[in-house]
Amino acid sequence: MSGTERMYLEFLFFAYTAVWVMMFGFLYRMGKRARQLEEEILILEEAFSSETKTPIEPGFHGPSV
Amino acid sequence: MTRRSQDGWIWGLLPLMGLALFLNFVASPDDRVLGPSQRIFYFHMATATAAGVAFTVTAGASILYLATRNLRFDAFAAASAEIGTVFTSMLLVTGILWGRAAWGVWWTWDPRLTATVILWVVFMAYLMIRGWTESRERRARTAAVLALAAYVDVPIDYMTIRWWKSIHPVVITTHGIHMAPSMVWAMFVSMAAMLGIYAAWMQLRLRLIRVEMGLDRVKQHLKDKLEG
Secondary structure, three states, rough: OOHHHHHHHHHHHHHHHHHHHHHHHHHHHHHHHHHHHHHHHHHHHHHHHHOOOOOOOOOOOOOOO | OOOOOHHHHHHHHHHHHHHHHHHHHHHOOOOOOOOOHHHHHHHHHHHHHHHHHHHHHHHHHHHHHHHHHHHHHHHHHHHHHHHHHHHHHHHHHHHHHHHHHOOOOOOOOOOOHHHHHHHHHHHHHHHHHHOOOOHHHHHHHHHHHHHHHHHOOOHHHHHHHHHHHOOOOOOOOOOOOHHHHHHHHHHHHHHHHHHHHHHHHHHHHHHHHHHHHHHHHHHHHHHHHEEE
């Protein structure tokens, strides 16, 4: 392998490493966003389920004086 | 373990892939016949391994779904099949490029290449069929059966170069690995890095599937509330 070929391969290594670091950053960001969404959906579901659990008695019209 | 700390291991991928790239481009020697184009092989082999693992996970999860009818296994199978198909696409692209450099043609109907393209088409069909029906249970059952039928091609694909006359090289044999030790290192580290990417994508995809399922439940709840 000539010196020029070796230099080209080193350039390829640095170029692909830079591309990989950017791809990794995007992957990490996507993971973080998906985790937030998962947490938000859980909060939403809990809010709905607690709403359903409110006891509703037939014939109960609320407090009266 | 908190959800945030579940993501900590992903940082390990950064140096692992950096090492794989270093071994591929700098530390490993040129091939005597193929020259620098040999370096395509490391990622080609790594994507093949990741695709094989992904489809095996799909088959395993499909069996578990059929045995238990638990939709979590269906989600696992779907996520892994999607990622396996992406890796198979990468496998075909890197293979086509390597083939042009090594054999002088972009494509040939060699048993290995044919089996791989069949695998890709069958799993693409699997992913399309998943989108056809609204019923979650029916979709899961059909998809599980289809995944098991499709998985038959995975061991066939692996064995094609051993059973039939093929121009595709056989690197790993019962007599050892037919490569220089520095090339072997580059191959295994690339495999580890690609499997790490598979795991990271799985975590992300499964999380999105859980979000989709949660949204469906909320939508259903709202619908029930509005109707009655």
